[in-house]
Amino acid sequence: MDEVEKTDLIFVIGSNTTEAHPVAALGLKKAVRYNGTKLIVADPRRIDLCRFADLHLGHRPATDVALINGILKVIIDEDLINKEFINERTEGFEDVRNLLSRFTIDEAERITGVPKEKIVKAARMYAGAKNALIYYTMGITQHSNGTGNVLSLANLVLATGKIGREGSGLNPLRGQNNVQGACDAGAISEYYPGYQKVNDEKNREKFERLWGAKLSEKIGLTATEMTEAADAEKIKAMYVMGENPLISDPDINHTRAAFSKIEFLVVQDIFMSETAELAHVILPASCFAEKDGTFTNTERRVQRVRKAVEPPGEAMEDWQIIMKISNAFGCKMEYEHPSQIMDELALSMPQCAGISFDRLNGLGIQWPCPDKAHPGTRTLHKERFTRGKGLFKPVEYIPPRELPDKEYPFTLTTGRMLTHYHTGTMTRRSAGTNEHVKEGYVEISPEDANRLNIKNGEKIRVSSRRGQIDIKAKVTTMVSPGIVFIPFHFKEAAANVLTSRELDPIAKIPELKSCAVKIEKK
Amino acid sequence: MKVIIDNKEIIANEGETVLEAAKRAGLKIPTLCHHPRLSNYGGCRVCVVEVGGMNRLITSCTTPVSDGMVVTTDSPKIRETRKTLLELILSDHPNDCMTCDKTGECALQDLAYEYGANVKENPYDGAMRQYPTEDKNQFIIRDFSKCILCAKCTRVCDEVRAVGAIDIMKRGFYAKVATSFDGVLDCEFCGNCVDVCPVGSLTEKLAKGKGRTWETGKVDTICGYCGVGCGITLHIKDNTVIKVTPTEKESVNNGALCVKGKFAYDFINNKDRLTRPLIKKDDKFVEASWDEAIDYTVKRLKEIKEKYGSNSIGGLSSARCTNEENYIFQKFIRAGIGTNNVDHCARY
């Protein structure tokens, strides 16, 4: 993350960095304040980071592609592209140029609500910077083809050649602590560890040999698809470890109905979560302070987690529980310590072949780390892209499936806040943080609040086509008229009662960031 | 350029301070207000040294090196000066070390001990600052009577956090670290000001009375909250995490944390933690032994696999668990159950 010191411009899009990744934001703020680094923030809300920005683009929720395409359009029209880079290192630029020839900056303004002048300014600033870093969240994981948002950002980066050297690139900031590691280790349906496709025969043979078992040829279901399949009674049993889909998934009422149909549900967790309440068996597990292992941070840095206390009562470390079940099931596992699991993981994924516990002190190691002597890799795509040349993929703006209308006139967007985390399982059971911010709230603009005669702190009703919640109003200029925001950490007023489970067709990520709601006084 | 510090020849870098050069050479100069990650302040003056050719002592933390400089970091005159400076601070300090949470890791206490400061018969009689302790928030206790005005907290809040919630108001005897309009603290509660406070003026509310530094075990690990992966040190007493501080070792976070990493840890000891396996019988959870729970789980999974096939079973792994746990979880689902229906909830 020290890359920010080496850049001239930072472009943050869709990331409320100071609240969701507070310590990463320190580097950004420092670069802006002390190094003269320029900062562009694109976010529908006037987030805290805007205080430091040279330019804030307050685009409407879920119009990112239109905004980025608008910026790229300006860069192409004003001939600010990096021709040398495009010729030597990329393919497919003409497709993007063609697509954008049909797109105008007026259209970008109309869709995003951002004045043209600002879009032009952003384009000139970005293209004009020697080095520029883009930060975004909403984890589109490493493996995935990515949604339109990420593809269009990639186009921007490729067209200007701002990638592959220190101080330039496209950096996702991951939400939960070990999303990167969970993906790397193969906890995603379509890949074995190390992003090796499950429907490739060679990979399958390799893992059949490593694990001594016959493996399925079929690509598995994603988390959201499993919920759908449970609803259709095709998934009959589920083993859920440390997740609480009942609060974190969109359309809670639907998720609850689907999970209630499961014939046998095992939940392994540290608290009685909403999902655990529906379980047939609950296995008491341990938290990060109670186990040895590794986490991989958002910059692919594998770091050592160390056991500090024993889990309470008879609770066990998760790896021990999985092993017990696996062995009883007849799938032999004989590990005495997580370090041995890491050794096997290193055998299974070439990116981590050189990583073992004895090497993980201090800062850990950033993969790729192909052998024991390798120091790890800071910047990806330095010489060349993993698949040869960088590929442009034209992306067209598709409006969110649910737009505000007469009946549901507001756009709801959801997200994180500083004090709490995810479904609140931990921060809401920690005395300090829970007392500090006790309940959920909905942010509404002073204009809208005035019009509806809503006072700050008043309980109001927010409803969508899927459900309704009663929640305190927070009147704030953070949001623009027509937009409301709810942090999703509070189960009593769970934002995901309202959200829609329409999936992004490629990354299979639900449209959590935008749906239509109405607001009424109670 | 060359400088001589305590008769040692040292190659110093342009722009480096005497303190920095001495530190690189392995020499120890005491400090209270200096912090390597903050701007140089020169407020406490205990880092004074002698420089050849100069009559008065100078503060090593604010003096840049110059070629040929000859520095002495320890002499009777220096020791006497430092002792006097410490006694002046202590003359307006409660000196209630026996109940102070900072005891054992307090820089003032350590230096008073090292320099044999006279605490018993306060040689500097005079008025003492009397301020009520401010602890209206959930996280931080602010005891202004212990404040030595080193400005580490105000500098960290401004220079590192870019928040600027606190600053020093008024001058001289009336100087005080204050929020705007000297009200209660209402900020991001990152706790960084507590981490850098050299004395007991700023302390963690949650850790109050829970244990002194020599009673606690310290374990370096990684924060379990977001993907930044900050290095943290857990302070342990009686199998309980009583405090969290940013690790002092090399880390991605360079000594900073956020409110979650710093203060949201006591869920670990929450009374609602699950402590025994539970099996649902007639719609109610009943405690079970591990053997029972595992046998029952495996029996049901086998039945369902038998009846509906492997693909009727799915596994949800967790972005909160370790890499090792994720690895063997997906291995069990793929190799044991025989399906690729394994995923985690954090695609978004």
Ligand code: SF4
């Ligand atoms: S807790 Fe953090 S934000 Fe608040 S005063 Fe201290 S350093 Fe500043």
Ligand code: SF4
């Ligand atoms: S301390 Fe805060 S910023 Fe650092 S890893 Fe934990 S949650 Fe993230």
